[in-house]
Every structure is written in C-alpha cells, then in structure tokens.
Amino acid sequence: MRHIVHLSSANVLGDPMPAMGRWHHDREELVRASGIPATILRPGAFMTNALDWLPTIRADGFVLDPIGPGRYAPIDPADIADVAAVALTEEGHQGKQYVLTGEETLTVTEQTRTLAMAIGRHLDVRPVNSPEEAVRARFPHGAPPALAAALIEGFALMRADTIGFRTDTVRRIPGRAPRTFTEWCTRNAHRFVS
Known part of the structure; x- marks a missing residue:
C-alpha cells in the first residue's frame, strides 16, 4: 500500500488546543481514518512567512511586528522537504508524527535585522496597533472571521512565548x-529588492 506524508501544524496541543491546531488535528484524524499508511509532519512557522512582509518593506521600509518579545524557531521549507523525502524513502517512519522547527529562536526584530543585512537596506520594525492590523497585514483584502480569530489567537500565543519552542527533528531524520x-535570507534576498 502507498505511504503518504501529511503536512500539519497541530504541534501546539495545549489545553484547550488553539483553533489552527484543532483544524490541522482534525485533518490528521481524516488521514489516519483513511487507512493509508502515513507519516505526519508538523512544522512550525515557515521562514517563507517573511515574504508576507514584502508590501510594507517595498512601500515604506518597515516590518509589522505582531508578537513583540515572542520567539519562535522558523523552519526552511527545504528542511521540511528533506524530512519528507527521508520519511517516504526509508523504513520506520510510517505511523510516526514529527514536529519540525529550525534551531534558532528569533523575535521578529531579530529576523528583520538579519533580512536587512542580507538585502543591504535598513528596515524598521513597527509594532502593530491592534490585532486587527496584524490580520490586515497578512490578508489585506480581508480574512474570514474564523481565520481572523485564529490568527489573533496565534499571535497572542506567540507573543507570550519568550523562549521559543524548538525540536531536533531535522538533526535526527536527515x-x-x-x-x-x-x-x-541570503538565498532569497533578490525577492525583497524592488
């Protein structure tokens, strides 16, 4: 029987589980119920989420920060792909769940400094004025109410985590x-230069 890899973000299984975690968890349950052997990959925030900053960087040279002192360990999608490739081609991964993060826990300010160095341009960091502004920055044409509420909840959880959760999955699997x-940032600097 075919073996699949399912990408999820239900890695935050607090009590109660945040909305996005519940949504992903429900899909994991569908995958399990299908009977198809699967490996569940649960990545945290992607490094590519920094591309959401493009409009404010290009227009006014700043990044909106919805999480202040919060830290997280963004992961390169290429690392997720490498873990998926191993899970699909080597024995012993069926039925497993892997939480994936990068190794560095960073604030938005630290990420912005790193990006500024890579593109050779000064970038300011501006805290959001409201949770709604953070949602508008991500979805300028509006987000469905449930998604907007889930994003606001997620930003609040990230703001509260001043240590940053990380795993060693990439070190262990690939x-x-x-x-x-x-x-x-170095590989993608060209995407931020107007």
Missing part, C-alpha cells in the same frame, strides 16, 4: 543541522 534564517 541527520544534519537545519538551515538558518541567515541562509534563507
């Missing part, structure tokens, strides 16, 4: 260090 945010 057997190497995860790519750094500096490496991602």
